[in-house]
Amino acid sequence: MVKAKKTLGQNFLIDQNIINKISDNINPEEDDLLIEIGPGMGALTKYLQQKNCQMICYEIDTDLKPYLNNLENNRTKIIYQDILKSNIKEDIKDIKYHHLYIVGNLPYYITTPIIKYLINLDLDIQEMVFMVQEEVADRFTALPGTSNYSSITLYLKYYYNVIKLFKVSKKCFNPMPKVESAIIKFTKRATKLDVNKEVYFKLINDSFKMKRKTLKNNLSNYDFDKILDVLNKYQLDENVRAEQLDEEVFQEISKII
Numbered sequence: 496m497v498k499a500k501k502t503l504g505q506n507f508l509i510d511q512n513i514i515n516k517i518s519d520n521i522n523p524e525e526d527d528l529l530i531e532i533g534p535g536m537g538a539l540t541k542y543l544q545q546k547n548c549q550m551i552c553y554e555i556d557t558d559l560k561p562y563l564n565n566l567e568n569n570r571t572k573i574i575y576q577d578i579l580k581s582n583i584k585e586d587i588k589d590i591k592y593h594h595l596y597i598v599g600n601l602p603y604y605i606t607t608p609i610i611k612y613l614i615n616l617d618l619d620i621q622e623m624v625f626m627v628q629e630e631v632a633d634r635f636t637a638l639p640g641t642s643n644y645s646s647i648t649l650y651l652k653y654y655y656n657v658i659k660l661f662k663v664s665k666k667c668f669n670p671m672p673k674v675e676s677a678i679i680k681f682t683k684r685a686t687k688l689d690v691n692k693e694v695y696f697k698l699i700n701d702s703f704k705m706k707r708k709t710l711k712n713n714l715s716n717y718d719f720d721k722i723l724d725v726l727n728k729y730q731l732d733e734n735v736r737a738e739q740l741d742e743e744v745f746q747e748i749s750k751i752i
C-alpha cells in the first residue's frame with residue numbers, strides 16, 4: 496500500500512460491506528456513462544466495473560498508477576488530472592451514452608468546490624453518489640427549521656433532490672480520518688423551480704448571510720414591505736429567520752423583489 500497523502504484527502508476505503516453498499520446505490524445501465532472522482536487504489540472502481548457501463552475516472556495522484564493500471568480497459572479510462580481543472584465535456588464528447596452518473600469517495604478538502612464545479616458544467620447528470628464528511632451531508636440534506644439548513648441546502652435543492660443514504664464509520668478507512676462520513680445521493684429534479692435563477696440564488700445567499708440575524712436584518716437592502724406580504728401569507732412574522740423558510744417561500748419572495 497502506498498503512503499496516503501493527507502494533503503490530497505487520501506483515506507482509502509477498506510470495508511467491503513461499505514464498498515458493496517455504495518455500489519448497490521448507483522445503478523447505471525450498460526449504455527450509460529459513469530464518472531468516478533478520486534478512484535485512489537481502485538477499491539470502489541473494481542466493483543463499479545461490474546456494472547459493465549463505460550467509466551472515466553479522474554485521479555490527481557500519478558503515484559497510484561500501479562494500482563489503477565490494471566483496471567484500465569476499453570470500457571474504463573483513467574485520467575490523471577485534478578478534477579477541478581479537467582474538461583469533462585471535452586473528455587466525453589466522443590462517447591455515446593444514454594445517462595450520465597457520477598460517483599466518488601470525495602477528497603474532503605474540496606467537497607463543495609467539486610460539487611459546484613460539476614453542477615456548473617451544465618451536463619445532464621442523472622444521479623450522483625458521494626461519500627462526504629457527515630457534517631457536510633447533514634448540511635446538504637437539512638430540513639427547514641433545523642440549524643444545518645443553509646444557503647447551500649437550497650442551492651443544491653434547486654438542481655437535485657439530495658438525500659443521506661447511510662453513515663460510514665471512520666473505522667472503514669485507512670488511514671482513519673478524524674471525522675465520521677456519510678453517503679449522499681443526488682437525483683436530478685423532475686421539475687425545476689419557477690424562478691429567475693440569479694435572483695433566487697442572490698436572495699438565498701443574502702438571506703443566510705448572518706446566521707443569527709433575522710431575515711429582515713439580512714435583507715436590509717430589499718423592500719421588506721413586499722417581502723412581509725409573502726411572509727404573512729405563510730403565517731410568518733417579520734422576526735422570522737431564513738432557516739425557518741422553505742423553498743416555496745423563497746420562490747415566492749424571489750418573484751416579487
Ligand code: SAM
Binds near residue numbers: 505507535539576602
Ligand atoms: N476511491 C478511493 C477509495 O474509496 O478508497 C479513494 C478515495 S480518497 C477519500 C480521495 C481520492 O481523491 C484520492 O485518491 C485522492 O488522490 C483523489 N483526489 C484528491 N484530490 C483530487 C482532485 N483534485 N482531483 C482528482 N482526484 C483527487
